[in-house]
Amino acid sequence: MLLTERETDEGLLVSVCDPDILGETFENGQVSLTVEADFYDGERVDEERVVSALARASVANIVGTRAVALAVEHGFVDEATVLELDGTRHAQLVRL
Template sequence: MLLTERQTEQGLLVAVCDREVLGETFEDDAGGISLTVTEEFYGGERVDEAAVVDSLARADVANIVGTRAVTLAIEEGIVDEANVLDVGETRHAQLLRLY
């Protein structure tokens, strides 16, 4: 998986995606959703699952794309599967922690 961390005014922003979805565009015609997984936003370091879990646990805001990445976030209790979007052939989840 690819992982990027950015410090923002809203706190730690984490972007994580499956490597194979980088550069792809996914569309859900029924819902009118289009998702482009850009190098500028999602391109980051290749990391293992433990690093992804650690980063997401510290995130204030997160964007997660790809079946593996989203499944990991669900299994670790970071996101609720009911809030996951299926966009074309991939999955997408967002996380926002309110304090």
Template sequence: MILTERETPKGLLVSVCDRDVLGETFENGEVSITVTEEFYGGEEAGEERVATTLARASVGNLVGERSVSLAIDRGHVEEANVLDIDGVPHAQFLRM
């Protein structure tokens, strides 16, 4: 997985994507997502590092089967809230 961490005035913003979706665009009707290098590009990270970072995040953006599944398994995202965009899972969360 590719992990990016950004400190913001509102807390830690984390983006995670599966390597195979980086640089791709997915569309489903009026919904479209482009997994850009600028936002999702970061460093390769294993499951434990991603899970630890998601636990500290105020905002999370996830794209890809592996990334979203990890967020579901660790309780950061509910499966019912995951979007399917052209067969690719996408999820976001916000902690207040």
């Protein structure tokens, strides 16, 4: 998976995506998501590193079937909140 971590004034912003969807656009009715390289292209890492980053994140954007499944499996994201977008999945995590 591709992982990017950015420190912001609000805390750690994490973006995770499946590498095979980088640059792709997915739609579902009025919702459209482009997996922009500027935001999602990062270090290629294993699942353990993704889980560690999500555990520390204040905000996370997760896109891709595999990436979202990992976030759900580890309890970071509720399956009911996952968006299905034209063949892939998207989820967000916000800790208040």
